[in-house]
Each structure stands twice: as C-alpha cells, then as structure tokens.
Amino acid sequence: MKKVIVVGGGISGLATAFELRNKGAEAGIELDVTLLEKEERVGGKIWSIKEEGYLCEWGPNGFLDSKPQTLDLCRDLGASERLLRSNDNARKRFIYTGGVLNRLPENGPTFLKSSLISWPGKLRLAMEPFISKRTDGTDETLASFGRRRLGEEALQKLISPMVSGIFAGDPETMSLRSCFPRIAELEDEYGSLIKAMIKLAKKKKQEAAQGKAVSSAAGPGGVLTSFRWGIQELTDILAEQLGSATVVTGQPVTGLTRGSSVPWRLKTPTVDIDADVVILASPAHATAGIVSGVDAAMAQVLGEIPYASMTVVCFGFERERIAYDLNGFGYLIPKDEGMNTLGTLWDSSIFENRAPEGKVLLRSMLGGACFPEYVKLSDAEVMQRVKADLKATMGITADPSFIRIFRHPQAIPQYTVGHGKRLAALQERSSALPGLFLTGNSYRGIGLNDCATAANRTTDEVVAYLKGR
CATH class of the missing domain: 1.10.3110.10 (protoporphyrinogen ix oxidase, domain 3)
Known part of the structure; x- marks a missing residue:
C-alpha cells in the first residue's frame, strides 16, 4: 500500500484527495490517503457564513457551469441535485463610470447604444x-x-x-x-x-x-452556479465523503525532508509522517516554506508569486429603504473613478436564500493589488468608505442593519508578467523531486473550475507515477 499525503484542505486539496482515491482504485493501486489542514476547518477561502437569516460568502460565491470540471465533481459526489443556478438577474452587470451605473453591453447593437x-x-x-x-x-x-x-x-x-x-x-x-x-x-x-x-x-x-453542443464563441460564458446553503456545501460534501480518517484538521506541515525507507518525510509540530507521495495543495507562499529544506531554488520561485489582499464587506438592508432597482449582478468600478471599493455584488438578487424576507444583501470588495493598504483599515474606516461608495453609486443613505467584515491579507495569487517562466522553473525543479507534486490556484487558474481541473491533472500524474514505480 502506498502512502499519499495531501497538504491543504481547500477545494484543491479536497478534490485532489477525492479524485485520487477513486482513480487509484480504478488503476488497481492500494492507497492510504491522508489530507492535512492547518486550520480547524476545511474549505480554505470557501466559507459560507449564515447569520441572522443572511448567507455571506467569505470568499468565492460559485462557479460557471459552462466548463465541465466542477459539474463532473458534483456528479461524482452525488450532489448534482443540490446545485443552485443564479437567476436571470445575474446576466445584467454594470460598470460605474461618469457618475452612473452603465449596463455592460452583451452584444453589438447594445454596445453601440451604450454610453459606457x-x-x-x-x-x-x-x-x-x-x-x-x-x-x-x-x-x-x-x-x-x-x-x-x-x-x-x-x-x-x-x-x-x-x-x-x-x-x-x-x-x-x-x-x-x-x-x-x-x-x-x-x-x-x-x-x-x-x-x-x-x-x-x-x-x-x-x-x-448540426445539433452539436457549443460554448461561448470567445469566452467561458455559462451560468453562475452554487448551492442553496452556499458554495461551502461543496467542500463540506467532499470532507464528509473523504471521512475523518482521511481529513485531519489542526495539523500544520512545517517542513519536508527526504525519507529513509520511503521518499518523503513531512514534519508537523507533533509528529513526523513518512509518505511515498506528497501533494502540496497549499498557497504558493506556504508551499515555499514547506519545500525550502529540500529545494531552496523551488522555494524562491514559489515566493515570487505575489498575492493581493482583499476586504469583503457584507451589508444587509431593509429592502424598502433602498430605492435602487437591484435587478442585476452588481457593478465594478474603474480605478480612475477615485472610489474606495472595487465593486459591489447584489448577492440576494443573484441567488435565493441569501437574505431574510423583505431584506437585501450587498457584498462589497476593497483593496486588491492596486490598494494593498486597505486591508489594514479599521472596521469604522471600512464601513465609512463602503457607505460613501454605496451612496455615490446607488444613492443609498440608509444605515445597514447587518454588517460583516472579512479580511484576506493574502487573498488571490497574481499571475504577473513572468508567471509562465516561473511555472516552467517549477516544472524543472519538481521533475528532480520524484513523488512531490504541486497543485492549487497559484499556478494555472484561480477559479473553482480551474482548481477542479488541476486536481484531475495532478491525480492523473500521481497515478502514472505510482504505476511506473
């Protein structure tokens, strides 16, 4: 039996462990798979917080159904019937410029008529x-x-x-x-x-x-899809099906060394664990610390992948106190408009079950790569800035009756110029470290579909590696 350790309990690590268990069985390889997550909960930045009748997404709020990867994962989990697709409001998206919200044109005729x-x-x-x-x-x-x-x-x-x-x-x-x-x-x-x-x-x-299935001509298209109780349902189902014997929370990995009887030894604060295969599904900055003892050059490249910070703010309002239509997905704001927020999603217009009856939920984002200092703002400063932008963009003067603020100091990996060369360097370094694999959204796509794709690709590589030994 081969021992496989997956490090990181976000969607990438959970999907990789799940797919590996299935593909290993199909290939006739006996596997003992363990997933280690440093936090006391799994899901990573996927976290659907339910309070006072509101459902606030701490991180991503869904995936596009135009690509099969996450849909296939949900099918394999037996969770397809629990999927919740966004309503038609999600097709109406806006850009704030020139003091007004301009609907984003969807085709040539509407583009010509648009004042955007x-x-x-x-x-x-x-x-x-x-x-x-x-x-x-x-x-x-x-x-x-x-x-x-x-x-x-x-x-x-x-x-x-x-x-x-x-x-x-x-x-x-x-x-x-x-x-x-x-x-x-x-x-x-x-x-x-x-x-x-x-x-x-x-x-x-x-x-x-000709009756063939077709996708969007030049882009992903698709319908934003989640679950009734939030996108966290996906990671909860994965963790449940993997089981507590596989998923170990509250167990950080502090280092990695070559093993004696097996290729790898992982270090944790409480115990050292030997493994035939190690899959690092942790963020690039965390992975850099783990591999620094076995390959300083790889650690350096991983450390060169920057992350943008983000502050997410959920505001709940009485619907009758907002005059604006809210019939849409929400809006984004160009940087040169001089506003505080990157944009606001009208969450209760996109999915049902996001706000109590008679109320609405708005979710605003601040910070990003252009405003990294915003993650350090106090709660009072954050609320003041968001309220100012909501007043300017939608004329909202009412005070919210529900407020939640979530800070992400290292929210989203940034694929800056030279990222392709960094990936090539990582591929070269990892080829000299058989049995060590990297996966996750730090490399070839940040969305849920990208993470599911990476999980599939990684598990195929692991199975091929084990069959070839």
Missing part, C-alpha cells in the same frame, strides 16, 4: 481588426495588450474593472498569457479579437444547426 464607452472610444475599438498582431513572443501585460488592441478608454472602463473583479489585480502588472490564455490564442490564430469572434460565432451557429 464614448464615440471616440467606440471608433478606436472599431479599428481593432486593423491593428497588427504582436509577434515577438515576449510576455505582455494586460494593460499593454488593452492599449495596443482596444485603446485607452476600453482598457480603463472594460479591462481594468474586469481584472479587479476576477483577480483583484492590476492590469499594469498582470500577464495576458497567464491570466487569459484564450485571448492571447485568439490574437495568435486570427490576428484580431473581432475577427476571431465573428468567425467563431459563425462556427458556433453551424455546429448548433
């Missing part, structure tokens, strides 16, 4: 098919790409808020190929994003006419 982008900005966008594609092969920031292909206004009003909404990141430092590889591929293949969208839309129409 000025006519000079629209004309600049229309020139995109005539811009030569980049051919030097070097890593490019999202900001450079946006200015080059779409123009400054589109960068500030479309790309910048999107990057802050997904990564809490700064487009001036984020890598296009690492953050949005599909967009880079479209330019490489078609020479233009607009040309690509036209050709892919035509192909999509043809496939649909």
